[in-house]
Amino acid sequence: MKGLKKHFAMTKPFLNRLLDKEEPQSVKAVDGLDLDIPRGQTLSLVGESGCGKSTVARLIMGLSTPSGGSILFDGTDISRAPAGNPAAVRQRMQMIFQDPYASLNPRWRVRDIIAEPLRTYGLSGSREEERREVDRLLEFVGLNAKDGDKFPHEFSGGQRQRISIARAISTKPEFLVCDEPTSALDVSVQAQILNLMREMQRELGLTYLFISHDLAVVNFMSDWIGVMYLGRLVEVAPAAELFSNPQHPYTRLLLDTIPDLGMSKRDRTPAAGEVPNPISPPPGCHFNPRCALANDRCRSEAPALRAYPNGGRVSCHAVEEARGAVVIPAGVGHSMQTAP
Amino acid sequence: MRQRVVIALALCAEPRLIIADEPTTALDVSVQAQIIALLKRVCRERNAAVILVTHDMGVIAETADRVAVMYAGRLAEIGPVAQVLQKPSHPYTAGLMGSIPRIGPRPDRLIQIEGSMPRLTDIPSGCAFNPRCPKVFANCHHIRPELRQIADGAAACLLYEGVTQ
Ligand SMILES: Nc1ncnc2c1ncn2[C@@H]1O[C@H](COP(=O)(O)OP(=O)(O)OP(=O)(O)O)[C@@H](O)[C@H]1O
Ligand code: SF4
Ligand code: SF4
Ligand SMILES: [Mg+2]
Numbered sequence: 001m002k003g004l005k006k007h008f009a010m011t012k013p014f015l016n017r018l019l020d021k022e023e024p025q026s027v028k029a030v031d032g033l034d035l036d037i038p039r040g041q042t043l044s045l046v047g048e049s050g051c052g053k054s055t056v057a058r059l060i061m062g063l064s065t066p067s068g069g070s071i072l073f074d075g076t077d078i079s080r081a082p083a084g085n086p087a088a089v090r091q092r093m094q095m096i097f098q099d100p101y102a103s104l105n106p107r108w109r110v111r112d113i114i115a116e117p118l119r120t121y122g123l124s125g126s127r128e129e130e131r132r133e134v135d136r137l138l139e140f141v142g143l144n145a146k147d148g149d150k151f152p153h154e155f156s157g158g159q160r161q162r163i164s165i166a167r168a169i170s171t172k173p174e175f176l177v178c179d180e181p182t183s184a185l186d187v188s189v190q191a192q193i194l195n196l197m198r199e200m201q202r203e204l205g206l207t208y209l210f211i212s213h214d215l216a217v218v219n220f221m222s223d224w225i226g227v228m229y230l231g232r233l234v235e236v237a238p239a240a241e242l243f244s245n246p247q248h249p250y251t252r253l254l255l256d257t258i259p260d261l262g263m264s265k266r267d268r269t270p271a272a273g274e275v276p277n278p279i280s281p282p283p284g285c286h287f288n289p290r291c292a293l294a295n296d297r298c299r300s301e302a303p304a305l306r307a308y309p310n311g312g313r314v315s316c317h318a319v320e321e322a323r324g325a326v327v328i329p330a331g332v333g334h335s336m337q338t339a340p
Numbered sequence: 341m342r343q344r345v346v347i348a349l350a351l352c353a354e355p356r357l358i359i360a361d362e363p364t365t366a367l368d369v370s371v372q373a374q375i376i377a378l379l380k381r382v383c384r385e386r387n388a389a390v391i392l393v394t395h396d397m398g399v400i401a402e403t404a405d406r407v408a409v410m411y412a413g414r415l416a417e418i419g420p421v422a423q424v425l426q427k428p429s430h431p432y433t434a435g436l437m438g439s440i441p442r443i444g445p446r447p448d449r450l451i452q453i454e455g456s457m458p459r460l461t462d463i464p465s466g467c468a469f470n471p472r473c474p475k476v477f478a479n480c481h482h483i484r485p486e487l488r489q490i491a492d493g494a495a496a497c498l499l500y501e502g503v504t505q
Contacts, residue, residue, distance in 0.1 A: 156456055156457070187395060187440050188435065188439050194441065195449050198448070216440070217441050219441060219446060220441040220446060220447070239446070240446070243443060255443075258398070259376075260401060261397060261401045261425060261440065263401045263422060
Protein backbone atom coordinates (compact mmCIF):
# COMPACT_ATOMS: atom_id res chain seq x y z
CA MET A 1 0.00 0.00 0.00
CA LYS A 2 1.35 3.37 -0.94
CA GLY A 3 -0.17 6.63 0.31
CA LEU A 4 -3.52 4.87 0.61
CA LYS A 5 -6.42 7.20 1.42
CA LYS A 6 -10.15 6.94 1.98
CA HIS A 7 -12.17 10.04 2.77
CA PHE A 8 -15.90 9.84 3.37
CA ALA A 9 -17.93 12.96 2.58
CA MET A 10 -20.21 13.92 5.44
CA THR A 11 -23.68 15.03 4.48
CA LYS A 12 -24.86 17.43 7.12
CA PRO A 13 -28.46 17.63 8.22
CA PHE A 14 -30.41 19.87 5.86
CA LEU A 15 -30.99 22.72 8.32
CA ASN A 16 -27.30 22.93 9.18
CA ARG A 17 -26.45 23.19 5.52
CA LEU A 18 -28.81 26.16 5.19
CA LEU A 19 -27.46 27.89 8.25
CA ASP A 20 -23.73 27.66 7.84
CA LYS A 21 -21.90 27.96 4.63
CA GLU A 22 -18.85 25.93 5.62
CA GLU A 23 -16.88 23.73 3.32
CA PRO A 24 -18.30 20.21 3.08
CA GLN A 25 -16.71 18.07 5.77
CA SER A 26 -15.13 14.71 5.38
CA VAL A 27 -13.91 11.85 7.57
CA LYS A 28 -10.36 10.89 6.72
CA ALA A 29 -10.88 7.24 7.63
CA VAL A 30 -7.56 6.25 6.05
CA ASP A 31 -5.14 9.10 5.53
CA GLY A 32 -2.00 8.17 3.62
CA LEU A 33 -1.05 4.62 4.58
CA ASP A 34 2.30 3.13 3.50
CA LEU A 35 2.55 -0.54 4.31
CA ASP A 36 4.17 -3.70 2.94
CA ILE A 37 3.14 -7.23 3.85
CA PRO A 38 5.93 -9.73 3.11
CA ARG A 39 4.82 -12.97 1.45
CA GLY A 40 4.14 -15.85 3.85
CA GLN A 41 4.02 -13.57 6.89
CA THR A 42 1.34 -11.95 9.02
CA LEU A 43 1.00 -8.24 9.47
CA SER A 44 -1.53 -7.12 12.05
CA LEU A 45 -3.26 -3.76 12.28
CA VAL A 46 -4.23 -2.62 15.76
CA GLY A 47 -5.77 0.55 17.09
CA GLU A 48 -8.86 1.92 18.78
CA SER A 49 -12.35 1.60 17.39
CA GLY A 50 -12.88 3.86 14.40
CA CYS A 51 -9.19 4.33 13.57
CA GLY A 52 -9.74 2.92 10.07
CA LYS A 53 -8.70 -0.74 10.25
CA SER A 54 -11.79 -2.16 8.56
CA THR A 55 -11.65 0.55 5.93
CA VAL A 56 -8.14 -0.62 4.99
CA ALA A 57 -9.46 -4.19 4.68
CA ARG A 58 -12.34 -3.08 2.46
CA LEU A 59 -10.04 -1.01 0.25
CA ILE A 60 -7.71 -3.96 -0.28
CA MET A 61 -10.59 -6.27 -1.17
CA GLY A 62 -12.01 -3.76 -3.66
CA LEU A 63 -15.21 -3.34 -1.61
CA SER A 64 -14.51 0.38 -1.49
CA THR A 65 -12.59 2.68 -3.85
CA PRO A 66 -9.65 4.65 -2.45
CA SER A 67 -9.65 8.45 -2.56
CA GLY A 68 -5.92 8.34 -3.25
CA GLY A 69 -2.83 6.17 -3.27
CA SER A 70 -2.29 2.69 -4.62
CA ILE A 71 -2.50 -0.98 -3.64
CA LEU A 72 -0.11 -3.37 -5.34
CA PHE A 73 -0.69 -7.11 -5.16
CA ASP A 74 2.34 -9.03 -6.39
CA GLY A 75 3.15 -6.08 -8.66
CA THR A 76 -0.37 -5.52 -10.05
CA ASP A 77 -2.12 -2.27 -9.12
CA ILE A 78 -5.59 -3.27 -7.94
CA SER A 79 -6.53 -0.04 -6.21
CA ARG A 80 -9.15 1.00 -8.79
CA ALA A 81 -10.32 -2.52 -9.65
CA PRO A 82 -13.74 -3.47 -8.21
CA ALA A 83 -14.20 -6.58 -6.05
CA GLY A 84 -13.69 -9.75 -8.09
CA ASN A 85 -11.67 -7.96 -10.80
CA PRO A 86 -9.28 -8.75 -12.31
CA ALA A 87 -10.33 -12.33 -11.57
CA ALA A 88 -6.82 -13.73 -11.99
CA VAL A 89 -5.61 -11.55 -9.10
CA ARG A 90 -8.74 -11.45 -6.94
CA GLN A 91 -9.06 -15.24 -6.69
CA ARG A 92 -5.66 -15.19 -4.99
CA MET A 93 -7.05 -13.05 -2.13
CA GLN A 94 -10.03 -13.62 0.17
CA MET A 95 -11.48 -12.12 3.34
CA ILE A 96 -12.73 -13.50 6.66
CA PHE A 97 -15.16 -11.27 8.55
CA GLN A 98 -15.75 -10.70 12.25
CA ASP A 99 -19.33 -11.81 12.50
CA PRO A 100 -19.77 -15.50 11.66
CA TYR A 101 -23.55 -15.00 12.07
CA ALA A 102 -24.02 -12.22 9.55
CA SER A 103 -21.45 -13.20 6.95
CA LEU A 104 -23.05 -16.51 5.85
CA ASN A 105 -26.22 -16.56 3.77
CA PRO A 106 -28.80 -18.23 6.07
CA ARG A 107 -30.84 -19.68 3.19
CA TRP A 108 -27.95 -21.52 1.54
CA ARG A 109 -26.65 -24.94 2.42
CA VAL A 110 -23.09 -24.90 3.74
CA ARG A 111 -21.96 -26.84 0.65
CA ASP A 112 -23.16 -24.03 -1.64
CA ILE A 113 -21.72 -21.33 0.58
CA ILE A 114 -18.28 -22.92 0.40
CA ALA A 115 -18.49 -23.64 -3.34
CA GLU A 116 -19.65 -20.15 -4.28
CA PRO A 117 -16.19 -18.57 -4.81
CA LEU A 118 -15.21 -21.62 -6.89
CA ARG A 119 -18.27 -21.11 -9.11
CA THR A 120 -17.73 -17.34 -9.33
CA TYR A 121 -14.22 -17.84 -10.66
CA GLY A 122 -15.19 -20.84 -12.83
CA LEU A 123 -12.95 -23.22 -10.88
CA SER A 124 -15.48 -25.82 -9.81
CA GLY A 125 -15.25 -28.42 -12.60
CA SER A 126 -17.86 -31.20 -12.60
CA ARG A 127 -20.53 -31.56 -9.91
CA GLU A 128 -18.69 -34.61 -8.55
CA GLU A 129 -15.32 -32.80 -8.43
CA GLU A 130 -16.90 -29.85 -6.65
CA ARG A 131 -18.52 -32.15 -4.09
CA ARG A 132 -15.20 -33.84 -3.35
CA GLU A 133 -13.45 -30.50 -3.03
CA VAL A 134 -16.05 -29.12 -0.59
CA ASP A 135 -15.82 -32.33 1.50
CA ARG A 136 -12.06 -31.94 1.61
CA LEU A 137 -12.33 -28.28 2.67
CA LEU A 138 -14.84 -29.11 5.42
CA GLU A 139 -12.51 -31.75 6.81
CA PHE A 140 -9.49 -29.48 6.48
CA VAL A 141 -11.10 -26.90 8.77
CA GLY A 142 -12.12 -29.57 11.29
CA LEU A 143 -15.76 -30.09 10.29
CA ASN A 144 -17.43 -33.21 8.94
CA ALA A 145 -18.09 -33.79 5.22
CA LYS A 146 -21.76 -34.43 5.95
CA ASP A 147 -22.05 -30.95 7.53
CA GLY A 148 -22.16 -29.65 3.96
CA ASP A 149 -25.86 -30.47 3.69
CA LYS A 150 -26.81 -28.40 6.74
CA PHE A 151 -27.71 -24.72 7.03
CA PRO A 152 -25.63 -22.09 8.91
CA HIS A 153 -28.10 -21.81 11.83
CA GLU A 154 -27.34 -25.41 12.76
CA PHE A 155 -23.80 -24.47 13.81
CA SER A 156 -22.18 -22.72 16.76
CA GLY A 157 -20.25 -19.46 16.34
CA GLY A 158 -16.90 -21.25 16.17
CA GLN A 159 -18.18 -23.77 13.62
CA ARG A 160 -19.60 -20.96 11.50
CA GLN A 161 -16.23 -19.25 11.53
CA ARG A 162 -14.74 -22.56 10.32
CA ILE A 163 -17.26 -22.50 7.45
CA SER A 164 -16.20 -18.93 6.58
CA ILE A 165 -12.58 -20.07 6.59
CA ALA A 166 -13.34 -23.08 4.34
CA ARG A 167 -15.11 -20.71 1.96
CA ALA A 168 -12.24 -18.22 2.04
CA ILE A 169 -9.59 -20.83 1.21
CA SER A 170 -11.67 -22.59 -1.48
CA THR A 171 -10.01 -20.73 -4.36
CA LYS A 172 -6.58 -21.60 -2.89
CA PRO A 173 -5.79 -17.94 -2.18
CA GLU A 174 -2.31 -16.84 -1.17
CA PHE A 175 -3.47 -13.83 0.80
CA LEU A 176 -6.20 -13.61 3.45
CA VAL A 177 -7.56 -10.44 5.01
CA CYS A 178 -8.96 -11.34 8.43
CA ASP A 179 -10.99 -8.58 10.11
CA GLU A 180 -11.45 -9.43 13.81
CA PRO A 181 -12.06 -13.11 12.99
CA THR A 182 -12.32 -14.22 16.63
CA SER A 183 -13.74 -11.14 18.37
CA ALA A 184 -17.22 -12.64 18.58
CA LEU A 185 -15.98 -15.97 19.97
CA ASP A 186 -15.14 -17.01 23.52
CA VAL A 187 -11.57 -17.88 24.50
CA SER A 188 -11.80 -21.65 24.06
CA VAL A 189 -13.26 -21.36 20.55
CA GLN A 190 -10.86 -18.53 19.75
CA ALA A 191 -7.90 -20.79 20.56
CA GLN A 192 -9.20 -23.43 18.13
CA ILE A 193 -9.66 -20.90 15.31
CA LEU A 194 -6.29 -19.18 15.88
CA ASN A 195 -4.53 -22.57 15.95
CA LEU A 196 -6.27 -23.48 12.69
CA MET A 197 -5.17 -20.21 11.09
CA ARG A 198 -1.56 -20.72 12.14
CA GLU A 199 -1.63 -24.31 10.83
CA MET A 200 -3.08 -23.14 7.52
CA GLN A 201 -0.32 -20.59 7.23
CA ARG A 202 2.36 -23.23 7.80
CA GLU A 203 0.77 -25.78 5.44
CA LEU A 204 -0.43 -23.49 2.67
CA GLY A 205 2.16 -20.72 2.95
CA LEU A 206 -0.55 -18.06 3.38
CA THR A 207 0.06 -14.35 3.88
CA TYR A 208 -2.29 -12.64 6.36
CA LEU A 209 -3.43 -9.11 7.02
CA PHE A 210 -4.87 -9.63 10.49
CA ILE A 211 -7.02 -7.02 12.20
CA SER A 212 -7.73 -7.15 15.89
CA HIS A 213 -7.97 -4.95 18.92
CA ASP A 214 -6.77 -7.75 21.22
CA LEU A 215 -3.02 -7.32 21.57
CA ALA A 216 -2.45 -10.79 23.05
CA VAL A 217 -4.14 -12.34 20.02
CA VAL A 218 -2.04 -10.14 17.79
CA ASN A 219 1.08 -11.27 19.63
CA PHE A 220 0.23 -14.91 18.85
CA MET A 221 -0.54 -14.27 15.18
CA SER A 222 1.91 -11.65 13.95
CA ASP A 223 5.32 -11.23 12.40
CA TRP A 224 4.71 -7.49 11.97
CA ILE A 225 2.41 -5.09 13.77
CA GLY A 226 1.11 -1.76 12.51
CA VAL A 227 -0.48 0.61 15.02
CA MET A 228 -3.09 3.01 13.61
CA TYR A 229 -4.43 6.18 15.14
CA LEU A 230 -7.16 8.22 13.45
CA GLY A 231 -6.49 6.97 9.95
CA ARG A 232 -2.70 7.19 10.14
CA LEU A 233 -0.03 4.65 10.88
CA VAL A 234 1.91 5.74 13.96
CA GLU A 235 4.26 2.76 14.31
CA VAL A 236 5.12 -0.40 12.37
CA ALA A 237 7.62 -2.88 13.76
CA PRO A 238 8.52 -6.55 13.95
CA ALA A 239 6.03 -7.98 16.47
CA ALA A 240 8.51 -8.95 19.18
CA GLU A 241 10.18 -5.55 18.91
CA LEU A 242 6.89 -3.69 19.25
CA PHE A 243 6.06 -5.48 22.48
CA SER A 244 9.52 -5.36 24.04
CA ASN A 245 10.47 -1.93 22.85
CA PRO A 246 7.45 0.21 21.89
CA GLN A 247 8.42 3.66 20.64
CA HIS A 248 5.35 5.75 19.88
CA PRO A 249 3.60 7.20 22.97
CA TYR A 250 0.30 5.83 21.65
CA THR A 251 1.73 2.32 21.27
CA ARG A 252 2.89 2.58 24.87
CA LEU A 253 -0.55 3.64 26.00
CA LEU A 254 -2.12 0.67 24.20
CA LEU A 255 0.33 -1.79 25.75
CA ASP A 256 -0.24 -0.23 29.13
CA THR A 257 -3.98 -0.76 29.02
CA ILE A 258 -3.87 -4.51 28.34
CA PRO A 259 -5.72 -6.18 31.21
CA ASP A 260 -3.27 -8.35 33.09
CA LEU A 261 -4.20 -11.91 34.06
CA GLY A 262 -1.57 -11.73 36.78
CA MET A 263 -3.80 -9.15 38.48
CA SER A 264 -0.97 -6.66 38.84
CA LYS A 265 -2.94 -3.77 37.46
CA ARG A 266 -5.96 -3.88 39.73
CA ASP A 267 -5.33 -0.49 41.23
CA ARG A 268 -4.02 1.42 38.27
CA THR A 269 -5.69 4.55 37.00
CA PRO A 270 -6.63 4.13 33.36
CA ALA A 271 -5.19 6.44 30.74
CA ALA A 272 -7.38 9.47 30.44
CA GLY A 273 -8.63 10.99 27.27
CA GLU A 274 -10.94 9.88 24.56
CA VAL A 275 -10.42 9.23 20.91
CA PRO A 276 -10.91 12.61 19.21
CA ASN A 277 -13.59 13.15 16.62
CA PRO A 278 -12.33 11.84 13.25
CA ILE A 279 -14.17 14.64 11.42
CA SER A 280 -12.05 17.35 13.02
CA PRO A 281 -8.85 15.73 14.27
CA PRO A 282 -6.42 18.04 16.06
CA PRO A 283 -3.81 19.73 13.82
CA GLY A 284 -0.23 18.48 13.78
CA CYS A 285 0.14 15.08 15.39
CA HIS A 286 -3.39 13.68 15.87
CA PHE A 287 -2.33 12.23 19.21
CA ASN A 288 -1.13 15.51 20.74
CA PRO A 289 -4.10 16.18 23.08
CA ARG A 290 -3.49 12.84 24.83
CA CYS A 291 0.31 12.86 24.72
CA ALA A 292 2.48 13.74 27.72
CA LEU A 293 5.37 14.62 25.40
CA ALA A 294 3.46 17.00 23.13
CA ASN A 295 5.09 20.38 22.43
CA ASP A 296 4.48 23.25 19.99
CA ARG A 297 5.96 21.38 17.06
CA CYS A 298 3.56 18.47 17.74
CA ARG A 299 0.61 20.86 17.68
CA SER A 300 1.45 22.30 14.27
CA GLU A 301 3.45 19.78 12.24
CA ALA A 302 2.30 16.24 11.48
CA PRO A 303 5.19 13.82 12.09
CA ALA A 304 6.30 11.64 9.17
CA LEU A 305 6.83 7.90 9.44
CA ARG A 306 10.60 7.41 9.77
CA ALA A 307 12.62 4.22 9.68
CA TYR A 308 14.76 3.35 12.71
CA PRO A 309 17.64 0.89 12.97
CA ASN A 310 15.59 -1.58 15.04
CA GLY A 311 13.64 -2.47 11.90
CA GLY A 312 10.59 -0.41 12.78
CA ARG A 313 9.07 2.82 11.52
CA VAL A 314 7.64 5.45 13.87
CA SER A 315 5.91 8.78 13.31
CA CYS A 316 6.67 10.89 16.36
CA HIS A 317 8.68 14.09 16.80
CA ALA A 318 9.80 13.06 20.29
CA VAL A 319 11.22 9.76 19.00
CA GLU A 320 12.95 11.58 16.14
CA GLU A 321 14.44 14.13 18.54
CA ALA A 322 15.20 11.44 21.15
CA ARG A 323 13.44 13.57 23.74
CA GLY A 324 11.62 12.48 26.85
CA ALA A 325 11.15 8.84 27.73
CA VAL A 326 10.86 7.69 24.14
CA VAL A 327 14.20 6.28 23.13
CA ILE A 328 15.52 3.49 20.97
CA PRO A 329 18.11 1.82 23.21
CA ALA A 330 21.78 2.30 22.52
CA GLY A 331 23.34 -0.69 20.83
CA VAL A 332 20.46 -0.98 18.41
CA GLY A 333 21.04 2.37 16.80
CA HIS A 334 24.14 4.42 17.60
CA SER A 335 22.65 7.68 16.43
CA MET A 336 19.87 7.37 19.02
CA GLN A 337 21.17 8.04 22.48
CA THR A 338 19.31 8.37 25.75
CA ALA A 339 18.11 11.88 26.30
CA PRO A 340 19.07 13.52 29.60
CA MET B 341 -19.77 5.68 25.31
CA ARG B 342 -23.19 4.09 25.22
CA GLN B 343 -22.02 1.90 28.08
CA ARG B 344 -21.43 4.92 30.28
CA VAL B 345 -24.98 6.02 29.72
CA VAL B 346 -26.22 2.61 30.74
CA ILE B 347 -24.10 2.71 33.87
CA ALA B 348 -25.30 6.22 34.67
CA LEU B 349 -28.90 5.06 34.37
CA ALA B 350 -28.25 2.20 36.70
CA LEU B 351 -26.91 4.68 39.24
CA CYS B 352 -29.90 7.03 39.26
CA ALA B 353 -31.86 4.64 41.40
CA GLU B 354 -29.07 4.12 43.96
CA PRO B 355 -29.03 0.39 43.30
CA ARG B 356 -27.71 -2.20 45.73
CA LEU B 357 -26.93 -4.59 42.90
CA ILE B 358 -25.75 -3.88 39.36
CA ILE B 359 -25.80 -6.68 36.82
CA ALA B 360 -23.37 -5.89 33.99
CA ASP B 361 -23.75 -8.26 31.05
CA GLU B 362 -20.64 -8.14 28.85
CA PRO B 363 -20.10 -4.42 29.61
CA THR B 364 -16.78 -4.20 27.82
CA THR B 365 -17.19 -6.61 24.92
CA ALA B 366 -16.44 -4.94 21.59
CA LEU B 367 -14.70 -2.01 23.25
CA ASP B 368 -11.06 -1.41 22.64
CA VAL B 369 -8.61 -1.67 25.50
CA SER B 370 -8.30 1.98 26.44
CA VAL B 371 -12.05 2.57 26.66
CA GLN B 372 -12.48 -0.79 28.32
CA ALA B 373 -10.03 0.24 31.05
CA GLN B 374 -12.07 3.37 31.69
CA ILE B 375 -15.34 1.45 32.00
CA ILE B 376 -13.74 -1.03 34.40
CA ALA B 377 -12.42 1.79 36.56
CA LEU B 378 -15.88 3.36 36.62
CA LEU B 379 -17.57 0.13 37.67
CA LYS B 380 -15.04 -0.39 40.43
CA ARG B 381 -15.49 3.14 41.72
CA VAL B 382 -19.27 2.79 41.77
CA CYS B 383 -18.93 -0.47 43.61
CA ARG B 384 -16.68 1.11 46.26
CA GLU B 385 -18.33 4.49 46.70
CA ARG B 386 -21.96 3.43 46.69
CA ASN B 387 -21.31 0.12 48.34
CA ALA B 388 -23.18 -1.62 45.53
CA ALA B 389 -22.61 -5.23 44.56
CA VAL B 390 -21.84 -6.05 40.93
CA ILE B 391 -22.48 -9.24 39.01
CA LEU B 392 -20.25 -9.04 35.96
CA VAL B 393 -21.08 -11.44 33.14
CA THR B 394 -18.20 -11.76 30.71
CA HIS B 395 -15.93 -14.13 28.85
CA ASP B 396 -12.99 -11.75 29.11
CA MET B 397 -10.61 -13.20 31.71
CA GLY B 398 -8.47 -10.06 31.70
CA VAL B 399 -11.44 -7.99 32.81
CA ILE B 400 -12.24 -10.54 35.51
CA ALA B 401 -8.65 -10.49 36.75
CA GLU B 402 -8.76 -6.73 37.11
CA THR B 403 -12.25 -6.29 38.46
CA ALA B 404 -13.79 -9.18 40.33
CA ASP B 405 -13.36 -10.40 43.92
CA ARG B 406 -14.90 -13.79 43.31
CA VAL B 407 -15.50 -15.60 40.07
CA ALA B 408 -17.90 -18.40 39.14
CA VAL B 409 -17.15 -20.49 36.03
CA MET B 410 -20.20 -21.99 34.33
CA TYR B 411 -20.37 -24.97 32.00
CA ALA B 412 -23.53 -26.26 30.33
CA GLY B 413 -25.82 -24.49 32.76
CA ARG B 414 -24.08 -25.45 36.03
CA LEU B 415 -21.27 -24.04 38.16
CA ALA B 416 -18.03 -25.82 37.42
CA GLU B 417 -15.94 -23.81 39.85
CA ILE B 418 -16.25 -20.81 42.15
CA GLY B 419 -13.79 -18.99 44.37
CA PRO B 420 -11.58 -15.95 44.91
CA VAL B 421 -10.25 -14.59 41.62
CA ALA B 422 -6.62 -15.30 42.45
CA GLN B 423 -7.35 -18.92 43.28
CA VAL B 424 -9.58 -19.67 40.29
CA LEU B 425 -7.41 -17.90 37.70
CA GLN B 426 -4.00 -18.85 38.98
CA LYS B 427 -4.65 -22.25 40.56
CA PRO B 428 -7.74 -23.55 38.78
CA SER B 429 -9.08 -26.79 40.23
CA HIS B 430 -11.60 -27.78 37.57
CA PRO B 431 -10.16 -29.13 34.28
CA TYR B 432 -12.51 -26.84 32.33
CA THR B 433 -11.19 -23.73 34.12
CA ALA B 434 -7.64 -24.95 33.58
CA GLY B 435 -8.35 -25.40 29.86
CA LEU B 436 -9.90 -21.94 29.57
CA MET B 437 -6.96 -20.28 31.29
CA GLY B 438 -4.52 -22.19 29.08
CA SER B 439 -6.27 -21.19 25.87
CA ILE B 440 -5.89 -17.45 26.45
CA PRO B 441 -3.17 -15.92 24.28
CA ARG B 442 -0.59 -14.03 26.34
CA ILE B 443 1.86 -11.25 25.76
CA GLY B 444 5.40 -12.68 25.71
CA PRO B 445 7.25 -15.29 23.70
CA ARG B 446 5.11 -16.45 20.76
CA PRO B 447 4.19 -20.16 21.00
CA ASP B 448 3.48 -22.24 17.85
CA ARG B 449 0.17 -23.36 19.27
CA LEU B 450 -2.30 -22.30 21.94
CA ILE B 451 -3.60 -24.91 24.36
CA GLN B 452 -7.07 -25.77 23.14
CA ILE B 453 -10.04 -27.55 24.65
CA GLU B 454 -11.14 -30.07 22.01
CA GLY B 455 -14.74 -30.21 20.85
CA SER B 456 -17.49 -27.79 21.71
CA MET B 457 -20.04 -26.99 24.40
CA PRO B 458 -22.90 -29.55 24.28
CA ARG B 459 -26.37 -28.45 23.22
CA LEU B 460 -28.41 -27.86 26.35
CA THR B 461 -30.92 -30.46 25.12
CA ASP B 462 -28.16 -33.02 24.76
CA ILE B 463 -26.00 -32.81 27.89
CA PRO B 464 -23.88 -35.94 28.42
CA SER B 465 -24.71 -38.08 31.44
CA GLY B 466 -22.38 -37.95 34.45
CA CYS B 467 -20.10 -34.92 34.24
CA ALA B 468 -21.23 -32.67 31.37
CA PHE B 469 -17.60 -31.91 30.53
CA ASN B 470 -16.58 -35.57 30.16
CA PRO B 471 -16.33 -35.78 26.32
CA ARG B 472 -13.80 -32.91 26.33
CA CYS B 473 -11.94 -33.50 29.59
CA PRO B 474 -8.27 -34.48 29.45
CA LYS B 475 -8.58 -36.05 32.94
CA VAL B 476 -11.77 -38.05 32.32
CA PHE B 477 -12.06 -41.47 34.04
CA ALA B 478 -14.72 -44.18 34.28
CA ASN B 479 -16.92 -42.60 36.97
CA CYS B 480 -17.19 -39.35 35.01
CA HIS B 481 -19.58 -41.07 32.60
CA HIS B 482 -22.25 -41.88 35.18
CA ILE B 483 -21.76 -39.73 38.32
CA ARG B 484 -22.73 -36.06 38.19
CA PRO B 485 -20.20 -34.18 40.36
CA GLU B 486 -21.43 -31.79 43.09
CA LEU B 487 -19.51 -28.68 44.19
CA ARG B 488 -16.85 -29.65 46.79
CA GLN B 489 -14.94 -27.11 48.83
CA ILE B 490 -11.33 -26.58 47.81
CA ALA B 491 -9.36 -23.97 49.82
CA ASP B 492 -11.54 -20.82 49.73
CA GLY B 493 -13.57 -21.97 46.75
CA ALA B 494 -15.29 -25.02 45.32
CA ALA B 495 -15.24 -27.17 42.20
CA ALA B 496 -17.65 -29.72 40.72
CA CYS B 497 -15.26 -32.43 39.59
CA LEU B 498 -14.97 -36.08 40.59
CA LEU B 499 -11.19 -35.72 40.95
CA TYR B 500 -11.99 -34.06 44.28
CA GLU B 501 -14.61 -36.52 45.51
CA GLY B 502 -12.19 -39.12 46.82
CA VAL B 503 -13.82 -41.62 44.48
CA THR B 504 -11.41 -44.33 43.35
CA GLN B 505 -10.03 -43.52 39.93
N1 LIG C 1 -19.31 4.29 4.70
C1 LIG C 1 -18.87 5.20 5.58
N2 LIG C 1 -19.33 6.48 5.55
C2 LIG C 1 -18.87 7.41 6.43
N3 LIG C 1 -17.95 7.17 7.36
C3 LIG C 1 -17.44 5.93 7.45
C4 LIG C 1 -17.88 4.87 6.56
N4 LIG C 1 -17.20 3.73 6.89
C5 LIG C 1 -16.39 4.07 7.93
N5 LIG C 1 -16.52 5.37 8.25
C6 LIG C 1 -15.79 6.10 9.31
O1 LIG C 1 -14.41 5.88 9.08
C7 LIG C 1 -13.72 5.71 10.32
C8 LIG C 1 -12.97 4.37 10.32
O2 LIG C 1 -13.90 3.29 10.37
P1 LIG C 1 -13.44 1.76 10.38
O3 LIG C 1 -14.66 0.92 10.33
O4 LIG C 1 -12.42 1.55 9.34
O5 LIG C 1 -12.78 1.64 11.83
P2 LIG C 1 -12.16 0.38 12.58
O6 LIG C 1 -10.76 0.74 12.93
O7 LIG C 1 -12.38 -0.86 11.79
O8 LIG C 1 -13.02 0.34 13.92
P3 LIG C 1 -13.54 -0.92 14.80
O9 LIG C 1 -12.40 -1.30 15.68
O10 LIG C 1 -14.68 -0.32 15.59
O11 LIG C 1 -13.98 -2.00 13.85
C9 LIG C 1 -14.76 5.84 11.41
O12 LIG C 1 -14.73 7.16 11.89
C10 LIG C 1 -16.06 5.55 10.70
O13 LIG C 1 -17.12 6.21 11.34
S1 SF4 D 1 4.58 13.73 17.70
FE1 SF4 D 1 4.43 14.82 19.63
S2 SF4 D 1 2.28 14.64 20.24
FE2 SF4 D 1 2.66 13.15 18.64
S3 SF4 D 1 3.12 11.30 19.73
FE3 SF4 D 1 5.09 12.24 19.28
S4 SF4 D 1 5.51 13.52 21.08
FE4 SF4 D 1 3.36 12.96 21.20
S1 SF4 E 1 -15.63 -35.02 36.75
FE1 SF4 E 1 -14.31 -36.16 35.37
S2 SF4 E 1 -14.86 -35.41 33.32
FE2 SF4 E 1 -15.70 -33.99 34.80
S3 SF4 E 1 -14.14 -32.43 34.96
FE3 SF4 E 1 -13.72 -33.86 36.59
S4 SF4 E 1 -12.28 -35.33 35.73
FE4 SF4 E 1 -13.15 -34.20 34.03
MG1 LIG F 1 -13.52 -2.70 12.16
